[in-house]
Amino acid sequence: MNGTKEIKVSTTDPESGYMIRDGKPEGFFYLDHRTVDLKYNLITDVHVTPGNVHDSVPYLSRLDRQRERFGFKVEAVALDSGYLTTPICRGLQQRKIFAVIAHRRFHPKQGLFAKWKFTYDAESNTYICPEKHQLTYRTTDRKGYRQYASDPEHCKTCPMLAQCTHSQNHRKVLTRHVWEDSKDWVRNNRLSRDGKQLYRKRKETIERSFADAKELHGFRYCRLRGLSNVTEQALMTAAVQNMKKMAIHLDRLEKRG
Template sequence: DGRHAIITDTYTTAANVHDSIVYLGRLDRQRQRFGFDVKAVGLDAGYATSGIAKGLEDRKIPGVTGYRRPTPPKPGMLGPKDFIYQDDPEGYVCPQGQLLSYATTDRNGYRHYKSDPAICRTCPLLASCTSNAKAERSITRHVWREARERTDANRLTSWGKAI
C-alpha cells in the first residue's frame, strides 16, 4: 500500500518460480480483498514482461517498469536490434534487405521468424549474422510485444518518472 506503507500481501512460491509469474494474480487478489482502486503500478525491471504489460492493459491499469538491458549479441555479431520489424508483409528485415518470414508460434507465445538459407548462404554479412550450420537466422517476438513496448514507453514520460 503506497499511501500508508503497509504490506498488504505475502505469498510463498518455490525458489524456481519468479515473482513476475504470480504478480497479476496477487494484484487481482489485493484489489478484490481490499477494494483497492489501483490507478497505476510501478515495477522493477524483473517485471518487464509482455505478459504483465498485457495483463495491466487488460485491467486498464497504466504500468511503468524499470529498464531491462537486452542481452548484447556476441562481439562482431548482429543483434535483434539490427533487424527492423514490419507489419506488411509481417516479419523482420535484415540489414541486407531480406525478409525473415513468420514460421510458427510456440506454446509460450513467441512468434518465430526465419530467413531463407538460399539467400543467406551468399550474403556478405553471413559470418556476422549467424553461425547456424543451415545458414539460417531466426528472431523471436512475443505476441504481446506491443503491450510491452507501450509500458516501456511510459517510463520515459514525466508521469512515468514520477511513478
C-alpha cells in the same frame, strides 16, 4: 532418467526453496513479495513463497486480490526487471493499468547483432534486417512464440553475415511472442516522461520498505522454520512498519492543523 530436473530440498526446512540469482547468496530461502503504495509508502500486500518461486508467478493474482478485497483503483505500477514477462505485460494492459517495468538486458552472442537491430513491420508481419531484407513468418510454437526466418539465398552473400548468424545453413531466425505488442507498450511507458518519474519513485517506496525491514526490524533472517511461520513474521513486520508510517503521517497532519 534423462531430462529430469533436480529439485533440491532442505533437510531442516523442506518448505523453503533453493534460490540461485546473480548477485545474491545461493541457498535455501523464502521470498517476501510485497506491494507498497506510492502516496504514503504503506505496505498493502504481503505474500511469502519459497525462494525458488519467481517474482512474476504470484504477481497478477496478488494484484487482483488487493483490488477485489480492498476496492483499490490501481492506476499505475512500477516494477523491477524480474516482472518483465509477456503474461504480466499483457495482464496489466488488459486491466488498463499504466505499467513501468525496468529493462532487462539480454546479451547476444559476442559479435552478433542484437535483436533490436531488426525492425518489426506489423503490417506485413515480418522483420527487416539491417541490410533491409525480410525475415518472413514460418510457424508459432506451443509456447506462443512466432518464428521468423530469413532467405538463405540472400544471406549467404550478405556482407554482414558474420555479424548476423553463425548458422551453417546461412538462415537467421528470430522469435516474437504473440503478446509482444503488450511488451512494446510497457517499453514505451518506461521511456515516457510520466514513466521515468514513476520509476524513480520506486526506489523511495518498495526498495526503502525492504531496507527498513531488514535493517530496523530483523527481517534479514527467518526466526522460525516453515512457510506459515515465515508468513507470520512477514505480516507482523509489515504491520509494525505501517503503524510507524501512519504515526508519522498523523503527526504531520496535526502539525499542519
